[in-house]
Amino acid sequence: MAPERARRRIPDATVARLPVYLRILTEQGDEGVDNISSERLAELGGVNAAKVRKDLSYLGSYGTRGVGYEVAYLVYQIRRELGLTHDWPVVIVGAGNLGQALAGYGGFGERGFPVAGIVDIDDRKVGSVLSGVRVRHIDELPQIVQTKRVSIGVVATPASAAQDAADRLVRAGVTSILNFAPVVLAVPRAIEVRKVDLAVELQILSYHEQRRAGGAIHAVGATRPASA
Amino acid sequence: MAPERARRRIPDATVARLPVYLRILTEQGDEGVDNISSERLAELGGVNAAKVRKDLSYLGSYGTRGVGYEVAYLVYQIRRELGLTHDWPVVIVGAGNLGQALAGYGGFGERGFPVAGIVDIDDRKVGSVLSGVRVRHIDELPQIVQTKRVSIGVVATPASAAQDAADRLVRAGVTSILNFAPVVLAVPRAIEVRKVDLAVELQILSYHEQRRAGGAIHAVGATRPASA
DNA sequence: GCTGCTTTGTGAACGTGTGCACGAGTGCCT
DNA sequence: AGGCACTCGTGCACACGTTCACAAAGCAGC
Numbered sequence: 001m002a003p004e005r006a007r008r009r010i011p012d013a014t015v016a017r018l019p020v021y022l023r024i025l026t027e028q029g030d031e032g033v034d035n036i037s038s039e040r041l042a043e044l045g046g047v048n049a050a051k052v053r054k055d056l057s058y059l060g061s062y063g064t065r066g067v068g069y070e071v072a073y074l075v076y077q078i079r080r081e082l083g084l085t086h087d088w089p090v091v092i093v094g095a096g097n098l099g100q101a102l103a104g105y106g107g108f109g110e111r112g113f114p115v116a117g118i119v120d121i122d123d124r125k126v127g128s129v130l131s132g133v134r135v136r137h138i139d140e141l142p143q144i145v146q147t148k149r150v151s152i153g154v155v156a157t158p159a160s161a162a163q164d165a166a167d168r169l170v171r172a173g174v175t176s177i178l179n180f181a182p183v184v185l186a187v188p189r190a191i192e193v194r195k196v197d198l199a200v201e202l203q204i205l206s207y208h209e210q211r212r213a214g215g216a217i218h219a220v221g222a223t224r225p226a227s228a
Numbered sequence: 229m230a231p232e233r234a235r236r237r238i239p240d241a242t243v244a245r246l247p248v249y250l251r252i253l254t255e256q257g258d259e260g261v262d263n264i265s266s267e268r269l270a271e272l273g274g275v276n277a278a279k280v281r282k283d284l285s286y287l288g289s290y291g292t293r294g295v296g297y298e299v300a301y302l303v304y305q306i307r308r309e310l311g312l313t314h315d316w317p318v319v320i321v322g323a324g325n326l327g328q329a330l331a332g333y334g335g336f337g338e339r340g341f342p343v344a345g346i347v348d349i350d351d352r353k354v355g356s357v358l359s360g361v362r363v364r365h366i367d368e369l370p371q372i373v374q375t376k377r378v379s380i381g382v383v384a385t386p387a388s389a390a391q392d393a394a395d396r397l398v399r400a401g402v403t404s405i406l407n408f409a410p411v412v413l414a415v416p417r418a419i420e421v422r423k424v425d426l427a428v429e430l431q432i433l434s435y436h437e438q439r440r441a442g443g444a445i446h447a448v449g450a451t452r453p454a455s456a
Numbered sequence: 457g458c459t460g461c462t463t464t465g466t467g468a469a470c471g472t473g474t475g476c477a478c479g480a481g482t483g484c485c486t
Numbered sequence: 487a488g489g490c491a492c493t494c495g496t497g498c499a500c501a502c503g504t505t506c507a508c509a510a511a512g513c514a515g516c
Contacts, residue, residue: 011472014473019428019431022431038493039493046412048474051473054473065480066482066483066491068494069494081435082435084431088430088433098333101328104325107426107427113430152430152434152437176437184248184272192433192437194429197247197248200248201422202380203339207246208404208420213311241502265462265463266463267463281463281465281466292463293512294511294512296464
């Protein structure tokens with residue numbers, strides 16, 4: 001009975017967890033589970049049950065006390081909130097190792113993000129076909145973005161080419177960027193950028209490994225150059 | 229004058245940013261920059277200057293007021309804190325698209341994480357060579373981990389095989405896992421796990437795109453199944 | 457040496473995220 | 487119909503992270 005629901009802002013931390021809930025719920029639905037409690041969902045998602053309830057409460061009160069949440073309906077609501085009611089074609093810039101893997105990784109298309117095109121600046125790579133998608137020249141980027149209505153771009157270039165790739169994506173009309181290059185991209189305020197840096201993840205693990213090993217034992221011989 | 233510095237715990241948020249500072253500082257050092265201010269470092273890293281100073285203060289007071297930070301010394305300190313004073317060999321489980329890309333992506337080795345081995349459960353993939361690394365059978369995992377002293381494992385399998393891959397890694401003696409599969413891994417408490425889920429990143433971007441587009445206009449026709 | 461400019465290091469205020477605890481609603485069983 | 491067991495939704499307190507603002511400290515020029 002609330003047709004004009006106020007458009008509350010959902011906390012970033014919650015937005016980051018919704019895709020996880022969505023995946024779990026979809027799996028459970030496929031296995032024939034109709035109803036699920038916050039406790040069970042929390043267990044499967046590796047989080048706290050109260051957190052699950054709070055997260056879901058941002059979508060509205062879609063649970064039933066004493067029972068739980070109806071899986072199918074919750075899936076629908078999360079998909080709607082995340083904007084997954086339709087596909088979002090993506091364009092990949094950079095046909096190197098990573099670009100090829102991303103194009104070949106079927107998971108994108110299945111999850112609603114079909115690869116609308118992959119481009120590279122290197123003429124030698126242009127024309128080759130990667131798992132059904134032909135590599136085109138980066139100059140064709142604006143055309144691909146326009147005709148396929150692409151709003152998400154993926155930067156999979158070496159670090160040195162990443163800023164140029166981002167500039168071209170923005171000029172072509174893309175409004176969100178997923179950046180795999182180890183560079184902080186400079187883009188207009190309105191552009192949403194998310195960064196995935198594999199080396200950073202490993203270095204964070206390294207920190208914990210080093211800490212586990214006792215840490216300070218290596219601290220000998222710190223030769224401060226200009227020591228008094 | 230503090231040879232026995234108390235081992236303060238560094239906040240997670242700071243640990244996640246240190247690798248970024250490290251990369252920038254290394255680049256600046258290569259370009260001949262000897263000294264850098266928190267302001268400049270913040271600008272290059274896309275963060276707030278106060279945050280940079282607070283982050284660096286967890287390492288100790290290594291700056292000079294009125295001048296800034298000595299690049300080379302700061303690089304040394306961050307590397308030490310992150311445990312990057314020596315290499316951390318990694319083993320990759322799964323020789324599919326992603327595993328191949330990771331093995332072929334030179335960035336790992338350069339940044340101190342050489343690929344000690346890549347394994348797969350599929351006999352047809354075993355024996356093939358990916359950019360210098362031969363794919364071995366997953367049963368050889370314990371041997372690789374032991375002989376090469378590997379403590380970090382990378383899960384690059386399909387979702388369905390991820391838990392088994394993690395179990396095997398843990399049994400082989402790995403203590404940190406970087407997980408690319410869209411699954412929440414169950415592992416012993418002592419094991420450190422970090423997850424990178426490409427679909428999640430795209431779905432977060434999708435949320436912002438959908439929100440940008442006006443959001444609520446698609447909310448019509450929400451057919452709650454058991455509506456009273 | 458003193459003055460003025462620069463930049464660090466950090467206390468304090470603020471904002472965001474987490475988790476507990478419990479009232480409130482729902483279904484089931486008798 | 488009433489009681490009971492269950493689970494959601496949320497107020498509240500606490501922890502964590504961010505940002506401001508400023509004293510302390512160093513350098514340069516005179």
